[in-house]
Amino acid sequence: MTRPWETSLEQLVRERYPRLVAHATLVAGSRSDAQDLVQEALIAAFSGRARFASIAQAEAYVRRAIVSRSIDESRRRAREARVVGRVGAEPQRPVVVEERGPGADVVRALATLSPRERACVVLRQMEDLSVQETASVLALSHGAVKRYTSDGIARLDAALGTRTGPRSTSDVRLVQKDGGAR
Template identity: 40%
Template sequence: MTDQPDQAYREYVADRLPMLRRLAHLLCHDWHRADDLVQATLVRLYLHWARVAAATDRDAYVRRVLVRVFLSERRTGWARRVVLVDVAPDSPTTTDADPAAAVAVRTALAGLPPRQRAVLVLRFYADLSVDQTAEALRCSSGTVKSQTAKALASLRRALPDDEPATIRRGAGR
């Protein structure tokens, strides 16, 4: 690559890195794995930067790559070989109004299958439409809708009864 595309890549990454880390953390619930996901995503972006730079919506392209890296990691033997222990996650300081509710929601989200978790993160955290989420996951809009409904139902069942009603309703979407 010449210096101009490299500079454009560096500027894009510098601007979007915090957003990519947060999105990756929501998918995998571990800051170290999130960094690994982002790193693998950035390598793929660098290798195909001409295609990324030509995309009409770079952020959508990058989110799609990140989600695909996450889902493909979940399909490999790594996810079956590694035993995760039940310890408190290391996370940056939170500004949640109710930390206990936030922990309960994150715990319930972590219990979802990877594809359902990806649907919820893309729909409600990244604020993508049903069609944008379907495009990112390479599935139909109907699949996104059904996976969203199943994931929200699972979250409602997983949350304690004493959680605030607004959390149990799934943010009204």
Template identity: 40%
Template sequence: MADWEHAFRALLATRGSALRSYAYLLTGDPAAAGDLVQEALTRVFGRRRIGEDIDQLEAYVRRAMLNQYVDGRRRLARWNATRHLLVDVPHHDDDRVAVADEVRRALGTLSPRQRACVVLRYYEDLTVAEVAAELGCAEGTVKRHLADARAKLAPQLGVTEGSAP
């Protein structure tokens, strides 16, 4: 077995579900999340030199997922701007996951950068400085994206000012 195969199997065995959860939080769609994970794994493990440190590999895959998501959303926005006829796909509501569905829909109203900032800050529990480093922007930009996202999410989720994180 090649070195990369051992590292690949170890990464998926130990952190595969966390990677899928991260991708789902970014995309809000299980199928898109699976595609995002697969694309990121292909990019990371397609390189000739990779290490065997699972934490480092996971960080590379998460970064690849984040970049792919932001780039894909940017491309999609440009594509949608050129199309004139769009058909809305109905969303299937399930009573068992109503709150999760509401949060997913609310996250879907955010810009790709705002959503990435929210996921990194509140799901990944990164500091503002770490989010800024991850996204390659200034801390003030991250703070602005987070403030805009909170302002947009609060009315949709029924969060009062005192209970917001």
């Protein structure tokens, strides 16, 4: 007899795994790290006492866990680099596998951002979350989300050779029901 959480986990993996890996790739910067992040987030989501009313709710929880774990991993690596620097040993260099395919340049550019910048840019620009939703997911203030997003986009523009200006506004003309303009 299967437990309800097992059915939910199987359905989530079957229906949403590719999207979760794509999300994690944008957050982590590499597909191999992304797959590890998704596995860790799924374990965290379904090994505890968390119960989800729907697959969408479970997916949202896993997405938040992916971002949190990515930030934690970046912090851990930074701490290790500082310790290695103090001891004088040579840090092991990670093996970099060239990402190919559509968007590979964007994934490489995202990898140059700080973890918080990357998380804010991915959630705001690619996942289309509001400032408030992003702040909630990352446990940041609204101002911090705006700042990290702005800084991240500026750095992406520099890395990609693009220019993202302020959002353009256009004049809006109100039309009365009888067809005349105001």
